[in-house]
Amino acid sequence: MAERSLPGTGLPGVSRRGFLAGTSSILGAATLGLPAVAQAKTAPAVIGDGAQVPALVIGTGYGGSVAALRLAQAGVDVHMVEMGMAWDTPGSDGKIFCSTLSPDHRSFWLRTRTKMPLNYFLGFPIDRDVSRYTGVLDAEEFGGITVYQGRGVGGGSLVNGGMAVTPKRENFSYVLPSVNADEMYNTYYPRANAGLGVANVDPAWFDSTPWYQFSRVGRKHAQRSGFPFVFVPDVYDWDYMEREAAGTATKSALAGEILFGNNHGKKSLQQTYLARARATGRVSISPLHRVVSVAPAGGRYTVTIEQLDTGGGVTATKTVTADRVFFAAGSVGTSKLLVKLKATGALPNLNGEVGKGWGDNGNVMCGRANHLWDPTGAQQSTIPCAGIDNWAAGGAFAEVAPLPTGIETFASFYLSITRNPNRAQFTWNGATGRVDLNWQASWKQPSIDMAKTIFDKINAKEGTIYRTDLFGTYKIWGDHLTYHPLGGAVLNRATDNYGRLHGHPGLYVIDGALIPGNTSVNPFVTITALAERNIEKIIATDL
Ligand code: FAE
Numbered sequence: 001m002a003e004r005s006l007p008g009t010g011l012p013g014v015s016r017r018g019f020l021a022g023t024s025s026i027l028g029a030a031t032l033g034l035p036a037v038a039q040a041k042t043a044p045a046v047i048g049d050g051a052q053v054p055a056l057v058i059g060t061g062y063g064g065s066v067a068a069l070r071l072a073q074a075g076v077d078v079h080m081v082e083m084g085m086a087w088d089t090p091g092s093d094g095k096i097f098c099s100t101l102s103p104d105h106r107s108f109w110l111r112t113r114t115k116m117p118l119n120y121f122l123g124f125p126i127d128r129d130v131s132r133y134t135g136v137l138d139a140e141e142f143g144g145i146t147v148y149q150g151r152g153v154g155g156g157s158l159v160n161g162g163m164a165v166t167p168k169r170e171n172f173s174y175v176l177p178s179v180n181a182d183e184m185y186n187t188y189y190p191r192a193n194a195g196l197g198v199a200n201v202d203p204a205w206f207d208s209t210p211w212y213q214f215s216r217v218g219r220k221h222a223q224r225s226g227f228p229f230v231f232v233p234d235v236y237d238w239d240y241m242e243r244e245a246a247g248t249a250t251k252s253a254l255a256g257e258i259l260f261g262n263n264h265g266k267k268s269l270q271q272t273y274l275a276r277a278r279a280t281g282r283v284s285i286s287p288l289h290r291v292v293s294v295a296p297a298g299g300r301y302t303v304t305i306e307q308l309d310t311g312g313g314v315t316a317t318k319t320v321t322a323d324r325v326f327f328a329a330g331s332v333g334t335s336k337l338l339v340k341l342k343a344t345g346a347l348p349n350l351n352g353e354v355g356k357g358w359g360d361n362g363n364v365m366c367g368r369a370n371h372l373w374d375p376t377g378a379q380q381s382t383i384p385c386a387g388i389d390n391w392a393a394g395g396a397f398a399e400v401a402p403l404p405t406g407i408e409t410f411a412s413f414y415l416s417i418t419r420n421p422n423r424a425q426f427t428w429n430g431a432t433g434r435v436d437l438n439w440q441a442s443w444k445q446p447s448i449d450m451a452k453t454i455f456d457k458i459n460a461k462e463g464t465i466y467r468t469d470l471f472g473t474y475k476i477w478g479d480h481l482t483y484h485p486l487g488g489a490v491l492n493r494a495t496d497n498y499g500r501l502h503g504h505p506g507l508y509v510i511d512g513a514l515i516p517g518n519t520s521v522n523p524f525v526t527i528t529a530l531a532e533r534n535i536e537k538i539i540a541t542d543l
Helices: 016-027 062-073 169-175 181-196 204-208 212-226 238-246 274-281 330-344 441-462 524-542
Strands: 052-058 078-081 137-141 147-152 229-231 282-286 289-297 300-308 315-328 364-369 386-390 396-401 411-418 426-429 434-437 507-509
Touching: 052 062, 052 300, 052 330, 062 078, 062 274, 062 282, 062 315, 062 434, 062 524, 147 300, 147 330, 169 181, 181 274, 181 524, 204 212, 212 386, 212 396, 212 411, 229 441, 274 282, 282 411, 289 315, 289 330, 315 330, 330 434, 364 441, 364 507, 386 441, 396 441
Parallel strands: 052 078, 052 315, 078 282, 315 507
Antiparallel strands: 137 147, 229 386, 289 300, 300 315, 364 411, 386 396, 396 411, 426 434
């Protein structure tokens, strides 16, 4: 198979066979597509009270996994602390994760009722009661927005769509203004794409399979209105998906699995960066452990950690000492910790930029109602693989997303990433003992206006209308949420240009909190590439 380039980036892509060949030595027999349980044989050594560690990483998402791997390769012992579960043990149904269509206790983080992002179908609410459990998807509610995040070893990689998009180079100065673009596009984006196992769908298979009919309808409509249509790379194993379609492999993406985890096929961090990190023998992980405080202690740091049970109760409180602490709890998790620790005096020297510059990556969703002669298919893969690029002209990049209900809906569904300029701030609320975010619901209007530059035109051309039954009754826009929280400890403001927090040597931010609110495309490749850049500098100069 020829190497496929990653569209719009100028970067070489990784062919599927190329990726498999390149990783087989790393992953050993951990063939991609196997359940996560097959890759997680080494039991993580849970951290003990009073432990002393050279490097402690808070969180096991993209930033944390890059930091752990590179520190371990440089000879540093690393302990990772993760508030979510390990997700390496099947439940009574033999599966680690539950399906999107039948959520059970494994679905949501400590909720008694689901909070589906797409919460209505045919005008009826679809949320249901579940038992309270440390499930894999958190729908964290702030005043004006619900922020969806992954919880567990692997962070957002457990629940996300795997869309692995490198921003167009001409947009990079908007994404990360203080970072050298040449270095990123020559070294760190290629390193991140290789490390994550990014690849494109085979265009011939895409054109022939019923599972992507919804995307082909999306392509036809985009092109008839004159919009560039691009393939979007992903970390799902495309060979595995083709075997699912052929009936020779257990279905995952083709069985509605995505939002609450994929039991097969997806190369989450557990199969890539974290597998390599564990293979060094220098990285251990404590799941169901939540960091609640970090404070200076004679040139090192005292870290306070709560151990949780699967009902969310605290079963132990541990105090450990670390020479260096890497905040990788995600944009919201890292920002909340830093804002609290500054306000309560635990880390008094943090600067006034902490908590600022938070954005939603301009996320907004909508559906369109197609004519009866344009069915989108009862069979839909959960993995999106294409988008409509109107960033330059209209400030919107729209993923053609699936609506895998198992029945024909005649709906086209989209997640748009838009150039929304609004930025919010996290602040400590002493009265409630919580961190608030001052995002306003009305701040989504610019995103709606930008998304309309695409869909008003397509509707006019096709003679179609918006769906009004997916987010409420007579509600067009899914404007109450984001999947892509970014910022809150912005690079070169709350930290120096490599993520070193001002005022407290030995403390670093290495996750999506560094990015000032928008990446112009889906964010995790940029989070990974920036982490690769920063940890290389930190290892070279600080250790
Ligand atoms: P993240 O992956 O969120 O990891 C942070 C980790 O820290 C989590 O495991 C937390 O449980 C843990 N944590 C938080 N607080 C604490 C604490 N106090 N103590 C211990 N542990 C803690 O951070 N992005 C894409 O590029 N493509 C997609 O297709 C895509 N689809 C998405 C779909 C959904 C439904 C969601 C929710 C997100 C999606 N994203 C997608 C966003 C992407 O997953 C997200 O940007 C990254 O996961 C963020 O990476 P970080 O390393 O910043």
